[in-house]
Each structure stands twice: as structure tokens, then as C-alpha cells.
Amino acid sequence: QKEVEQNSGPLSVPEGAIASLNCTYSDRGSQSFFWYRQYSGKSPELIMFIYSNGDKEDGRFTAQLNKASQYVSLLIRDSQPSDSATYLCAAGGYQKVTFGTGTKLQVIP
């Protein structure tokens, strides 16, 4: 079992819709969670991080964390074609950050 699991996708959403990206993790000791966006052929770029249960909003992005269910999600409101990329979820524990393999998002104009 992978420590951080994501559906590889692709997840296709129409422009202007809400994209919902999900991630589960197995290590209950994980305390910090990160979402990265990676365009094809580019490096991962940090979008958001969250440490506490609940929601954290930043512009069109909302990260949600449920530690009891070991579940993290990223919502992208008003999706744009420029949001088309692979989104990596990562879980931080003691001196270790584990990355999922990513979900590919396609926003259809």
C-alpha cells in the first residue's frame, strides 16, 4: 500500500466548474499536508499547505483536511484551462515528506 494515494486521473472538468482532487494517507503520524501543481515538463510548484483539521482557503483554492479519516482534498473553484496540470499531494511526518503520484486535471474550455 502506498503511503499517499491519489487517483491518477485524468479528471476532466469544464471551464468554470469546481475541480475536486482527493488524497488519502496511511501514516497517522503525518502532521502537515501539501498540494503541489506540476505542469508537464516542469517542476512541482507549491499551491497550499494545511496542518489543522478543516478548511483553508487561498483565492480559488481550498484545502480540506480530515485527520480522523486520513483524507486531504483540494478544491479549485472557477477552473480555468491554465489549471490543467498534475496535482501532487504530500504528507509530512518526522523528517520525511511522502509524495503521491499525482492526479492529472484537464479543464475543458
Next chain:
Amino acid sequence: DAGITQSPRHKVTETGTPVTLRCHQTENHRYMYWYRQDPGHGLRLIHYSYGVKDTDKGEVSDGYSVSRSKTEDFLLTLESATSSQTSVYFCAISESAGTDQPQHFGDGTRLSIL
């Protein structure tokens, strides 16, 4: 953007040759990391450093060595490159051990071993 420079950006070499990749940062961050990214595997940690001359192994360290003689530079060496080491290599930095501080990535090195 975090001040991270990886060199070279692209390299093609032959099996059995030594290869050194360089990561240079201008952020004065304590922690530096080397990852490889392969389809279906995501980002996997090779080695990391928590200070000058302080390094430790990651999950895929076999066949790789690292050195950090200055805060700003972290070198990854493939002593005798094999085709299985063909990959995209990313350097990352963070202020702390990653539990509460995010990592920021360099632009990557695309390495092909023939």
C-alpha cells in the same frame, strides 16, 4: 521563486560513466533534498542533507552518493551510471525538516543513460 539552480538541465551519458548533478541555493536554507521522478512512482527521495557535511539516505539511495561542503551547494553523484537511473532529478530545499515547512523545488535535470 525560491533561488534554486540545478545544473546541468539536460545530460545524456553512457552506462558506466560517473555523473555529478549540482544544486545551488541562495536562500540559506538548512535542508536540501534530491529526488527522482519516474512515471508511476512519483517523487522518491534519494538523499537529503540537514547541514554542511550532514547527510542521510532516502528510500532509493542505492547507486547514489551526495556531498555538501557549503550551505548553498548539494551534489548528487552517480558513481557508475546505469540505465535504470535514467530519470528526472529534482533538488528541493526547506527551512526545516519538512514537517511544518514546505519544500521548494528546482527546475530539474533530465538525465538519460544509454
